[in-house]
Amino acid sequence: MAKTYSNKINKIRSFALALIFIGVIVMYGGIFFRDNPIVMLIFITLGMLSILFSMVVYFWIGMLSTKAVVVTCPNCEKQTKVLGRVDMCMYCREPLTLDPNLEGKEFNEDYNKKKKESAQN
Known part of the structure; x- marks a missing residue:
């Protein structure tokens, strides 16, 4: 499912x-x-x-x-608000991203979680 x-x-x-x-x-x-x-x-x-x-x-x-950042959905062309790096359109549930590194990748809400960076010496 x-x-x-x-x-x-x-x-x-x-x-x-x-x-x-x-x-x-x-x-x-x-x-x-x-x-x-x-x-x-x-x-x-x-x-x-x-x-x-x-x-x-x-x-x-x-x-x-x-x-929240207001963007125009490329699918339904309605204005929607995006919270975080990835979010869904409020109207058509199109995956949206503000991060150019995530464009084309499969939608995953884990992209919004801050990763613990290891201390580099």
């Missing part, structure tokens, strides 16, 4: 959206404990923390998105 890739910005936004849904579901779970106010308060607090963390993630990806 081939691994599916997607744009990094969209991945992080999807994670933040999932946190919102998880928080709402956890808060609704507190309704089942109406008879025990302490347990109900714990569920509501956990749900609110999840939603607040989602807000932090949305703020962070918004700030990161402003620093």
Whole structure:
């Protein structure tokens, strides 16, 4: 089974959206404990923390998105944002790179990871 890739910005936004849904579901779970106010308060607090963390993630990806390089996708010719050395088009999932050394190579997200350079004496 081939691994599916997607744009990094969209991945992080999807994670933040999932946190919102998880928080709402956890808060609704507190309704089942109406008879025990302490347990109900714990569920509501956990749900609110999840939603607040989602807000932090949305703020962070918004700030990161402003620093992303805007390029025109050669496949669909729409403007998309690239984070790191390699990324996918937000619309057509075309592999994109800003590094001329990686052009023509097979797409791999590991190109974005910084390699530990050995100390040279």
